[in-house]
Amino acid sequence: MISKRYNIKNWTRQNLREWFKKNEKNHSSLKSFRADQVFNWLYQKRAESFDQMLNIGQGTREMLEDHFYISSLKVADNLKSRDGSIKFRILLDDGNSIESVFLPHKNHNTICVSSQAGCAMGCDFCMTAKMGLIRNLDPSEIINQIFTVVKELPEEKKIRNIVFMGMGEPFHNYNNLMQALEILTDEHGFNYSHRRITVSTSGLLPKIRRFGLEKIKTNLAVSLNGVTDKVRTKLMPVNKAYNLEKLIKVCSEFPLESRKRITFEYILIRDLTDSLQDAKSLIRLLHGLK
Numbered sequence: 001m002i003s004k005r006y007n008i009k010n011w012t013r014q015n016l017r018e019w020f021k022k023n024e025k026n027h028s029s030l031k032s033f034r035a036d037q038v039f040n041w042l043y044q045k046r047a048e049s050f051d052q053m054l055n056i057g058q059g060t061r062e063m064l065e066d067h068f069y070i071s072s073l074k075v076a077d078n079l080k081s082r083d084g085s086i087k088f089r090i091l092l093d094d095g096n097s098i099e100s101v102f103l104p105h106k107n108h109n110t111i112c113v114s115s116q117a118g119c120a121m122g123c124d125f126c127m128t129a130k131m132g133l134i135r136n137l138d139p140s141e142i143i144n145q146i147f148t149v150v151k152e153l154p155e156e157k158k159i160r161n162i163v164f165m166g167m168g169e170p171f172h173n174y175n176n177l178m179q180a181l182e183i184l185t186d187e188h189g190f191n192y193s194h195r196r197i198t199v200s201t202s203g204l205l206p207k208i209r210r211f212g213l214e215k216i217k218t219n220l221a222v223s224l225n226g227v228t229d230k231v232r233t234k235l236m237p238v239n240k241a242y243n244l245e246k247l248i249k250v251c252s253e254f255p256l257e258s259r260k261r262i263t264f265e266y267i268l269i270r271d272l273t274d275s276l277q278d279a280k281s282l283i284r285l286l287h288g289l290k
Contacts (some may be wrong), residue, residue, distance in 0.1 A: 116168025
């Protein structure tokens with residue numbers, strides 16, 4: 001039964017290497033380097049069954065079949081915009097759904113992925129906030145959004161950039177986020193450059209600090225949306241716990257690699273965040289930050 005097998009896309013390559021090594025004593029064909037081959041088949045050749053992994057012996061493939069399954073997701077429907085962007089509603093196995101968005105640009109394409117079904121942050125301008133948090137996505141549900149969207153696109157529309165700006169607060173699902181990022185940047189996995197991935201947060205300061213210490217150095221984006229605590233708290237309840245002064249301080253201390261900057265996201269809302277004074281205050285607030 002599938003319920004007794006592991007979802008292999010929830011495992012990092014290191015997890016898989018350790019499993020091979022552990023079982024090698026009883027099955028001599030289970031060499032740890034096979035994990036590299038399996039990852040290559042899953043993420044670069046996009047194998048949908050273990051039988052497709054032709055450079056792996058039949059005995060090993062049967063062992064994999066006995067202990068793992070290869071998960072996938074399905075598109076429920078999509079909505080196309082005039083600018084070429086496509087919003088996909090993707091079904092999860094439990095009946096819930098999430099959104100992923102394909103964003104075409106002149107010289108490259110981007111996919112916006114979700115990290116949660118629903119969201120607990122309660123941002124006033126966000127439709128997802130009305131749902132509340134349903135649950136975290138596991139690593140496979142995060143990375144399978146890429147597989148699912150790519151299958152719906154013409155072959156020439158390659159995905160160059162990945163942004164975690166879909167449903168949910170990525171840092172509320174920190175461990176699964178980091179596991180997904182490890183698979184996305186693994187040379188035997190998707191092999192995306194860390195410079196092509198951006199994680200957006202509403203401003204969970206402890207997790208921003210922790211993220212800065214990780215080995216995987218993707219880009220960071222912070223949802224700002226207000227230049228005073230009064231306005232930002234109205235729009236984003238997270239500001240009650242982590243106000244602008246604290247947020248800017250943590251961002252100023254965030255370790256950045258050469259040529260990298262933090263992206264600050266700001267929504268223009270008529271008569272609330274769009275005045276000339278707001279623009280001047282925004283410049284002062286972010287002055288000196290990379």
